[in-house]
Amino acid sequence: MAEAMIEFQSVTKQYQGGQPAVDGLSMSIDKGAITVFVGPSGCGKTTSLRMINRMVEPTSGTITVAGKDVSNEPAAQLRRSMGYVMQSSGLMPHRSVLDNIATVPRLNGVSKAAARKRAQELLDVVGLASVLGKRYPSQLSGGQQQRVGVARALAADPPVLLMDEPFSAVDPVVRDELQRELLRLQRELAKTIVFVTHDIDEATVLGDKVAVFAVGGKLAQYAAPEEILRAPANDFVASFVGRDRGFRHLAFNAADAVPVHPVKTVDASQLGASSGEWALVLDGDSRPMGWASPRDGAGLVPGGSLFRRGDTLRRALDAALSSPSGLGVVVDDGGRLAGVLKAEEVLALIEKTRHNREDAP
Ligand SMILES: Nc1ncnc2c1ncn2[C@@H]1O[C@H](COP(=O)(O)OP(=O)(O)O)[C@@H](O)[C@H]1O
Ligand SMILES: [Mg+2]
16 A cells, blocks of 8 residues: 555634535545645635645644644744645746745755756756746746746755646646646656646546545545546536546557558748648757648648657547647657647547447456
8 A cells, every 4th residue: 555645634624604615634645646636616625735734724633744743843844845836836026937946945044056056957857948047937938937836846855745726827738748747757756746626637637546526625536537537436526527528538548559640741941832731840850840731821830739659549639639730740759750640540549449448347
């Protein structure tokens, strides 16, 4: 059995005069894993998360982190000992990106030079170019700001990361990228991550375990994502898990069997010369930039989501359906073109997978 890092024992939170925001929560959160709290708005996810680092105090019950009752730890110290990432990046607008990342190490007494050096390294860890360190938060895109938020949370190398809807405000393509990056990071860092989202897809993609919260601050189901999808504990979970459940299992099937085809490519200088078929526009490094339309030579048409080798069927379907040409772009680990997927072939494989599942005992 996995080792517990955080334990809730009969934890209730009642704000002044209201119904309980969290009602008798008991659960054990595994060390070194991603645990996702998911549920509709107002069901107590943020409150539960914030009780872990004492941003909110429980009305009754006990929370322990690494075996210690958090109510015995000085709140300020406890807060600094855990990384915290929220939906709005929460960056200080008048400080450079590097200084933002260095905040907690500075509070912990690390020298300015050492904290900045570490901040510089963390930019790379979260996939940001080092030149961005000198910029101010407003000079970054939403996705870049969230990466900085993650870097800042990692700066003091805390064993626990608390993340409250960190990717909810960015567009779906960037969200996809950030989710992928978080999973990559986690493979190296093996932190104990508690991640809040209202999005069941995000929960099942990221979570080693998923806790579904119901209205009234009750834990409705707590299990591995596959189990929640396959065997919802009650009607509430079943309806929350949603109408297109039929597609959700795709997240667990590799798309290795989908054929990858060659595609016509052009470089940006050839845009506008219409060629009668869709052509993929590549940069000098063979990275896809977008599409050239077969007809009007309208310039660069933005591409859809990219598919990396080894990704799931769900991502294959996303790539094919989000592409203006109907061809999903496959890239290698370096982001260079590997070929294209055809939507009809992805769908055929999905059909086959579904039948196999239904035939299984
Ligand atoms: N500071 C607060 N004071 C009073 N009520 C609050 C406060 N914070 C949250 N609540 C209430 O507690 C319930 C749970 O809120 P929250 O934990 O933010 O849910 P979620 O993150 O799942 O959307 C809601 O009914 C909300 O209105
Ligand atoms: Mg919330």
